[in-house]
Amino acid sequence: MWTLSFEFLCYLLIGFLGTFAFFKKTPWPMMAAFLLSVAVWANLERLNPYMQGNQDFQLLARLVPFFLGGAVVKVLSKRIGLGWQGALVAAIVAAACIFGLDGFGNQMAAPFLAYLLLWISTWLPCPKIVMKNDVSYGAYIYAFRVQQLLAVLGGYHWGVWWFTLAAVFATMPLAITSWLAVEQPIMRMARRRI
Known part of the structure; x- marks a missing residue:
């Protein structure tokens, strides 16, 4: 839930970048934007004094590379496709980034992780039933709040596996309700207007 405002800002960023024609013609500007976002995160300690230690800026700097990493995969998708060979390379490069680049390896691995996850999903x-009913966004929205509530109620004493299981079972009814009552009807209305 706490990431939604940052997700919205990332969508605004993509919308802003998309207004420039050169972002639509070639993948290089998006790749440059991704690398710039990684550089910002890698140099956050140097930038913090200029941002007066703003926590929102720090969180945004941490999350933007993941969002832009997915955008890089999107702009390259027609050129690279999805295959097991690419997934294998992506897994190796992602692991190398995560374990080899201290401080910014996770962010640098973002496009490779996005590629790997997309390949796994195919x-x-x-x-x-899952193809027709996508409860993932509802799970994304409600899981954090459910986990926080379980922790307040003492669920952290149960151990990680029981806590996770309880969080999944408590989140899914909310996610299903969100899909059936909000997301699916809105998507139907949007499709009718298109």
């Missing part, structure tokens, strides 16, 4: 079998 490779794993998906039941029809």
Whole structure:
């Protein structure tokens, strides 16, 4: 839940970048924007005095590379496709970044992780009920609040596996309700207008 405002800012950033024609013609500007976002995160300690230690700036600097990493994969998707060879390379490069680049390796690994996750999503079998009912956004929105509530109620004493299981079972009814009552009807209305 706490990431939603940052997600909104990232969508605004993508919308802003998309207004420039050269961002639409070639993937290089998006790749440059991603690398710039990684450089900002890697040099955050140097930038902090200019931002007066602003926590929102620090969180945004941490998250923007992940968002732009996904955007890089999107702009390259027609050129690189999704295959097991690419997924293998992505996994190796992501691991090298994460374990080899101290302080900014996670951010640098973002496009490789995005590619790997997209490939996994096409490779794993998906039941029809899941294909027709996407509760992932509801889970994304409510999971943090459910986890916080469980922790306040003492769930952290249960151990990580029982806590995780309880959080999943408590989050899913909220996510399903969100899908059925809000997201699916809005998506239907949007499709009718298009």
